[in-house]
Amino acid sequence: MADVKLRDIRKSYGATEVIKGVDIDIADGEFVVFVGPSGCGKSTLLRMIAGLEDITAGTLEIDGVRVNDLEPSRRGIAMVFQSYAIFPHMTVRENVAFGLTINKVSKADKEAAVANAARILQMEHLLDRRPSELSGGQRQRVAIGRAIVRDPKVFLFDEPLSNLDAALRMDMRMEIGKLHQDLGASMIYVTHDQVEAMTLADKIVVLKDGQVMQAGAPMDLYHNPANLFVAGFLGAPSMNFIPVSVTEVGPDTVTVSSPSLDAISVPRKGRDFTTGQTATLGVRPQYLRPVGADAGMLHGTVVLTERLGSETVVDVKLANGSKIIAALPQDMVMSPGEAVSFTFAPDQAHAFPE
Amino acid sequence: MATISADNHGLRLAVRYVVLTLIAVIFIFPLLFMVMSSLKPSDQLLRDTASLRAFLPVGDIGFDNYTDAFSRAPVGLFVFNSVLVTGVTVLLSLFLCSLAAFSFAFLKWKGRDLLLGIIIATLIVPFETIAIPLLLLVSKLPWIGLEGLQFGWLNTYRVQIIPWIADGLTVFLFVQYFKDLPRELIEAARVEGASWWQIYRRVVMPLAGPVLATAAILKFLVMYNQYLWPLIVVQQESYRPVMVGLQYFFQLDTAWGEIMAYLTIITVPVLAFYLVMQRAFISSIASTGVKG
Ligand SMILES: Nc1ncnc2c1ncn2[C@@H]1O[C@H](COP(=O)(O)OP(=O)(O)OP(=O)(O)O)[C@@H](O)[C@H]1O
Numbered sequence: 149m150a151d152v153k154l155r156d157i158r159k160s161y162g163a164t165e166v167i168k169g170v171d172i173d174i175a176d177g178e179f180v181v182f183v184g185p186s187g188c189g190k191s192t193l194l195r196m197i198a199g200l201e202d203i204t205a206g207t208l209e210i211d212g213v214r215v216n217d218l219e220p221s222r223r224g225i226a227m228v229f230q231s232y233a234i235f236p237h238m239t240v241r242e243n244v245a246f247g248l249t250i251n252k253v254s255k256a257d258k259e260a261a262v263a264n265a266a267r268i269l270q271m272e273h274l275l276d277r278r279p280s281e282l283s284g285g286q287r288q289r290v291a292i293g294r295a296i297v298r299d300p301k302v303f304l305f306d307e308p309l310s311n312l313d314a315a316l317r318m319d320m321r322m323e324i325g326k327l328h329q330d331l332g333a334s335m336i337y338v339t340h341d342q343v344e345a346m347t348l349a350d351k352i353v354v355l356k357d358g359q360v361m362q363a364g365a366p367m368d369l370y371h372n373p374a375n376l377f378v379a380g381f382l383g384a385p386s387m388n389f390i391p392v393s394v395t396e397v398g399p400d401t402v403t404v405s406s407p408s409l410d411a412i413s414v415p416r417k418g419r420d421f422t423t424g425q426t427a428t429l430g431v432r433p434q435y436l437r438p439v440g441a442d443a444g445m446l447h448g449t450v451v452l453t454e455r456l457g458s459e460t461v462v463d464v465k466l467a468n469g470s471k472i473i474a475a476l477p478q479d480m481v482m483s484p485g486e487a488v489s490f491t492f493a494p495d496q497a498h499a500f501p502e
Numbered sequence: 503m504a505t506i507s508a509d510n511h512g513l514r515l516a517v518r519y520v521v522l523t524l525i526a527v528i529f530i531f532p533l534l535f536m537v538m539s540s541l542k543p544s545d546q547l548l549r550d551t552a553s554l555r556a557f558l559p560v561g562d563i564g565f566d567n568y569t570d571a572f573s574r575a576p577v578g579l580f581v582f583n584s585v586l587v588t589g590v591t592v593l594l595s596l597f598l599c600s601l602a603a604f605s606f607a608f609l610k611w612k613g614r615d616l617l618l619g620i621i622i623a624t625l626i627v628p629f630e631t632i633a634i635p636l637l638l639l640v641s642k643l644p645w646i647g648l649e650g651l652q653f654g655w656l657n658t659y660r661v662q663i664i665p666w667i668a669d670g671l672t673v674f675l676f677v678q679y680f681k682d683l684p685r686e687l688i689e690a691a692r693v694e695g696a697s698w699w700q701i702y703r704r705v706v707m708p709l710a711g712p713v714l715a716t717a718a719i720l721k722f723l724v725m726y727n728q729y730l731w732p733l734i735v736v737q738q739e740s741y742r743p744v745m746v747g748l749q750y751f752f753q754l755d756t757a758w759g760e761i762m763a764y765l766t767i768i769t770v771p772v773l774a775f776y777l778v779m780q781r782a783f784i785s786s787i788a789s790t791g792v793k794g
């Protein structure tokens with residue numbers, strides 16, 4: 149167990165810089181998730197921590213020691229790969245014990261470690277099989293088992309569940325969560341699935357184009373996104389963005405309006421606005437409540453409703469042609485073309501300057 | 503419907519078997535001719551070539567040609583020499599070429615791609631063009647043996663083995679195969695603390711069955727069929743391989759029966775090798791077919 153520190157980490161392939169100065173602090177025992185769109189550099193960052201890619205510039209510390217130039221095996225990490233990367237010519241037992249065999253651990257210790265990992269992952273009955281005789285989920289367990297027996301300071305996962313089907317993914321997600329509770333080791337987990345990120349993480353790091361957009365506790369990021377990108381990236385369905393113009397800037401609030409939106413004052417959260425400028429107002433679909441046509445502040449016409457029983461998802465067109473989504477926590481009937489109005493609490497809305 | 507498609511299936515299967523049998527027969531006939539002829543006296547052998555009798559054990563059948571062949575030439579010695587030279591070369595070649603290819607495929611070093619390009623370029627150089635320079639080279643090379651330091655490698659086994667160990671084709675085959683292995687397998691082994699040698703030994707080579715078999719067969723054929731090189735570097739009978747040994751039968755009279763007997767004998771190691779490789783090939787495919 150150990151803390152991990154990234155200081156101004158950079159990575160270039162030739163002339164292209166793909167990681168552009170990343171600072172991240174990972175506390176001892178913390179579960180940190182890197183999320184971001186495809187190609188933003190999540191895997192590259194993880195592979196640099198693992199030692200599989202050179203660090204072009206910056207400092208990487210694990211447990212207080214600078215490890216930039218250390219071999220992967222000497223960094224105290226274990227990695228679980230997206231493709232599992234278990235050895236097809238070895239049995240499950242040999243796969244799980246591989247690192248111990250390499251390091252000439254005594255037979256008794258090795259057997260104890262393998263038995264322990266097999267017990268944690270409930271795969272005692274699989275130990276003598278070959279990978280070709282395992283399902284995808286079972287292979288993933290083997291890969292995790294191989295990581296467990298090394299007793300690493302830091303576990304690294306690169307999209308470990310992306311090759312599994314939806315149901316299995318949920319099971320394995322919970323198991324990984326439980327594993328973290330049981331082992332208490334630091335874990336760094338890469339995914340582009342925001343549900344995995346929200347449910348597993350102590351801390352989420354949102355990346356875009358090789359830069360950290362925001363880092364913090366899942367609920368912090370969900371309720372207080374620092375910018376439009378984070379606001380739109382976390383949450384499903386994603387946050388509605390309404391183009392507005394700023395009519396008044398107060399000490400703690402900013403007042404905005406648009407043809408579809410009656411003037412409303414929302415928290416400014418330290419962001420700078422000037423009167424008359426255009427801005428974006430973000431409201432999550434779940435926070436919109438339908439009200440009588442003259443009562444609400446957001447007005448539009450229904451385009452489509454999807455009734456899911458427990459929830460109704462409504463597509464609404466605003467006066468300027470842009471679309472928003474409302475997720476209503478009850479079964480409701482709304483017909484296309486019908487005029488609707490919504491209300492929402494001002495402190496659940498986020499204003500971002502253009 | 504069901505019966506029609508079943509019939510159809512049966513018919514297609516029958517056609518396939520007929521075609522495969524025909525192909526097998528075409529390939530087997532020369533061998534059959536060789537073996538049958540080796541059992542016949544020369545004059546009958548030549549007469550039989552005019553008819554299908556050439557492929558049948560008919561007429562004056564016996565093993566005289568074999569006893570004659572053994573008394574004309576040291577057949578056993580030649581076969582021993584060829585098997586020794588071929589076997590040692592194949593083993594060393596598989597080992598050294600796969601090691602080189604491992605470095606080309608997995609390690610990063612300056613000039614790597616250029617050097618690989620040069621090695622692959624050597625594929626287009628025919629052996630005949632370098633035979634004479636190579637001869638001049640090996641005739642002066644030093645060697646430390648039981649008798650101490652000597653110069654010149656002519657009339658030895660090593661002159662037939664060492665120049666043939668490394669070759670561009672074998673390296674290229676291994677490089678291609680290694681590059682197709684999942685990169686994450688190698689990385690996983692590195693994270694687990696395996697040294698490059700351990701990765702080679704425990705991860706890459708156990709998965710290299712198919713390319714080992716291919717490279718071994720190609721190398722075996724080249725080595726077992728060696729003719730020009732041993733002809734110019736070996737003058738002593740005691741180091742002579744089988745193909746050069748064939749000359750013994752083309753002297754004043756051409757003894758076709760004995761030639762056929764000799765050819766039959768020297769074909770046995772080839773067939774044995776093929777059978778072994780076929781087994782190894784199939785089992786290695788079975789164990790690596792599913793990637794982890
Ligand atoms: N070997 C390489 N040479 C050049 N560019 C590379 C190399 N590896 C990755 N890149 C680039 O670096 C960027 C980040 O890649 P990376 O694999 O880290 O993305 P990612 O966030 O993991 O994406 P995904 O979610 O699709 O896995 C990409 O733009 C990619 O094209």
Ligand SMILES: [Mg+2]
Pocket residue numbers: 190191192
């Ligand atoms: Mg990735």
